[in-house]
Each structure stands twice: as C-alpha cells, then as structure tokens.
Amino acid sequence: MKLSNRTAIITGGAGGIGQGIVRRFLAEGAKVAVVDIDQAQGDKLLADLEGKGEVIFIAKDISKAENAAAIVAETVARFGGLDILVNNAHASKQAPIMETTQEMWDLSFNTGTMATFHLMRAAYPELKKTGGSIINFGSGAGIKGLPNQVAYAAAKEAIRAISRTAANEWAADGIRVNVVSPVALTPGIVQWAKAFPDAYQEVVDGVPLGRLGDPETDIAPIVVFLASDDSQYLTGQTLMADGGTIKLY
Ligand SMILES: NC(=O)c1ccc[n+]([C@@H]2O[C@H](COP(=O)([O-])OP(=O)(O)OC[C@H]3O[C@@H](n4cnc5c(N)ncnc54)[C@H](O)[C@@H]3O)[C@@H](O)[C@H]2O)c1
Structure with missing residues (x-):
C-alpha cells in the first residue's frame, strides 16, 4: 500500500472527485479526514465506508478562513499528525464576463483560491514535520480560458500560481506542492x-x-501518486488528468 501510516485531509471529500480520492486513499492505507459542507452526503459516505479504514468526517465550510485551523487541529487531534493535504473542493457559478457578479466572484475565490491558501497555511507547521505533500486542483477552464467561466478560471489559475510559489518556498521544508487538472464525470459536471x-x-x-x-x-x-513517495522528485507541476485534452509545454 502506497499511503500506509499517512494522514490526509481531503476537502470536498463527500462528493464527486473528492469521494473517489477518499476511497482510493483508504484502500492505499491512509487515514483520512473528509471535509465537506454537505453533512447528509458526509454521513452517507461514512456509513458506506464502515470497516474500510480510519476515516472521520468534518462538516465545515472551507470558504470561512477561521475554519482552516480548526480542520487541521481536529485531524491532528484524531490521527496524531498530518502528511497530505488535498484541496479539492471548489464551488462556482458560470456566466459571461459582463454578467459576472461580485457574488459569483466571491463564491469562486472564497471556496477555491482562498480556502486552498488558508488550508495550506494552517497545514504548513504539520506538513513541515512530516515532509508532506499538498495536492491542489486546477482546471482546463483556467488554462484554456473557457468562455462563461471567468470567476472560476481566474480562481483556478491563482491556485496554480500559489502552488508554484509554495513549491519553491517550501521545498527546503521537504513539502511538495502539485496541481491536478482533471476531467471527470461528477455531480458538479x-x-x-x-x-x-x-x-x-x-x-x-x-x-x-x-x-x-x-x-x-x-x-x-x-x-495517490502525487501524495506518495513515488513522486518524491516532483513539485510545482500541474498533471493533466484529462484523457489527453490539454498538453502542457
Ligand atoms: N469534474 C471535472 O471534470 C472537473 C474539471 C476541472 C476541474 N475540476 C475540479 O476538481 C475538483 C472536484 O470537482 P468535482 O467535479 O468533484 O466537484 P463537485 O461539485 O462534484 O464536488 C465538490 C464537493 O465540494 C463540496 N463543497 C462545495 N463547497 C464547499 C465548501 N464551501 N466547504 C466544504 N465543502 C464544499 C461539495 O459539497 C462537494 O461534495 C474541483 O476543484 C473542481 O473545480 C473538476
């Protein structure tokens, strides 16, 4: 198993891609803190995961800055440390540039960019102790600049910029930071x-x-690859998990 004795926080872990990551991480031996705003979905998932590994559900809104420290503290209190942070959750609404409201902008930046930033900072002291790995989420919508997605596209590219900067700043601490840009069939899609x-x-x-x-x-x-030692010489990169849609040079 590739993640034995590793503890992970996975945001948005109750639904879509996040739930797939939770299941795979447990199968690879990780202890997992699932963070999601959807209590009902989280309860359902935990019932389904009964006997499949060590997992807790933290029902918190990641768009609220003050929740970042509480999420890390609860995870460390339960599992004794933190090795992996997966910033997967992101909510957004699509509209043409001229119809994009401040509210749409705030939703995307607060659940995506700012939540990623706050959780990275809250997790840093723990990840420094373990030589941890951070996996953030980008999108082809940002890389390509898809129409009707300005708030989402801008938030996602900001996440990639934060990730590259942290990869450089925190390399000396043994912390790796990478981005996954997926294409997957989920409720959000x-x-x-x-x-x-x-x-x-x-x-x-x-x-x-x-x-x-x-x-x-x-x-x-x-x-899993980015969280495990298999990628120990990889940081600051975006991996396109998109069936070949976009080739980065
Ligand atoms: N699915 C795709 O094809 C695709 C493409 C490009 C990028 N992405 C990115 O991949 C990631 C996962 O996408 P998905 O399709 O699984 O999304 P999804 O919308 O299906 O699931 C997101 C999860 O995050 C949770 N969430 C939303 N707001 C939250 C908040 N404020 N606090 C805590 N939890 C919250 C939701 O309850 C849900 O469980 C996102 O970052 C998304 O932008 C997905």
Whole structure:
C-alpha cells in the first residue's frame, strides 16, 4: 500500500472527485479526514465506508478562513499528525464576463483560491514535520480560458500560481506542492452540462481518450501518486488528468 501510516485531509471529500480520492486513499492505507459542507452526503459516505479504514468526517465550510485551523487541529487531534493535504473542493457559478457578479466572484475565490491558501497555511507547521505533500486542483477552464467561466478560471489559475510559489518556498521544508487538472464525470459536471449542454459536448468531444474520467479509477490514482513517495522528485507541476485534452509545454 502506497499511503500506509499517512494522514490526509481531503476537502470536498463527500462528493464527486473528492469521494473517489477518499476511497482510493483508504484502500492505499491512509487515514483520512473528509471535509465537506454537505453533512447528509458526509454521513452517507461514512456509513458506506464502515470497516474500510480510519476515516472521520468534518462538516465545515472551507470558504470561512477561521475554519482552516480548526480542520487541521481536529485531524491532528484524531490521527496524531498530518502528511497530505488535498484541496479539492471548489464551488462556482458560470456566466459571461459582463454578467459576472461580485457574488459569483466571491463564491469562486472564497471556496477555491482562498480556502486552498488558508488550508495550506494552517497545514504548513504539520506538513513541515512530516515532509508532506499538498495536492491542489486546477482546471482546463483556467488554462484554456473557457468562455462563461471567468470567476472560476481566474480562481483556478491563482491556485496554480500559489502552488508554484509554495513549491519553491517550501521545498527546503521537504513539502511538495502539485496541481491536478482533471476531467471527470461528477455531480458538479452533470449540473454544468444541464446549463451549458453545447460546452459540455465540446469537452467530451475534445478528450482524445474518448471518455470523461472516473473519479476513483482515473483521477484518484494520480492524486495517490502525487501524495506518495513515488513522486518524491516532483513539485510545482500541474498533471493533466484529462484523457489527453490539454498538453502542457
Ligand atoms: N469534474 C471535472 O471534470 C472537473 C474539471 C476541472 C476541474 N475540476 C475540479 O476538481 C475538483 C472536484 O470537482 P468535482 O467535479 O468533484 O466537484 P463537485 O461539485 O462534484 O464536488 C465538490 C464537493 O465540494 C463540496 N463543497 C462545495 N463547497 C464547499 C465548501 N464551501 N466547504 C466544504 N465543502 C464544499 C461539495 O459539497 C462537494 O461534495 C474541483 O476543484 C473542481 O473545480 C473538476
């Protein structure tokens, strides 16, 4: 098992890609703190994971800065340390630039960029002790500049910038910081597809491997790789877990 005796915080772990990561991490021997705003979904997941490993559910809104320290403290109190931080949760609403409101901007930046930033800082003292790994989430929407996604695209590219900076600043502390940019079939994508069916079809048609990824079997193994010693010489990078859609140079 690649993550034996490692403790991980996974935000947005009750749904979509996050849930796939939680399941895979447990299978690889990690102890997992699932953080999500959706209490009902979290309760359901924990019931389903009964007997499958050491896991706790922390029902907290990551867009509130003060929750970051509490999330790290609760995880360390329960498991005795922290090795891996997966900043996966992100909520956003899509609209053309001229119709994007301050509220839409705040939603995307507070749940995405700022939550990632606050949790990284809250986790830093613990990750420094363990030589930990941080995995943040980017998006092709930011890299390509997809229409109708300005608040989301900007928040995601800011996350990539924070990740590169932290990779440089914290390398001396033994902390690695990488980004995954996924394409996967999740409830979030299903919702987006209903609002923008043409854009959704364009995404599907643009995947060279011919299908949207599965959270647990396509995306989570890449996150396991970044969390494990297999990637010990990799930091500051974005891995495109997108079936070949975007090639970074
Ligand atoms: N699915 C894709 O194809 C795709 C493509 C590009 C990027 N991404 C990125 O991958 C990550 C996961 O995407 P997904 O499709 O699984 O998303 P999703 O919307 O299906 O799930 C997100 C989870 O985060 C939780 N969450 C939302 N706001 C929260 C908050 N304030 N506090 C705590 N938890 C909160 C939700 O309850 C949910 O469980 C996100 O960062 C997303 O932007 C996904």
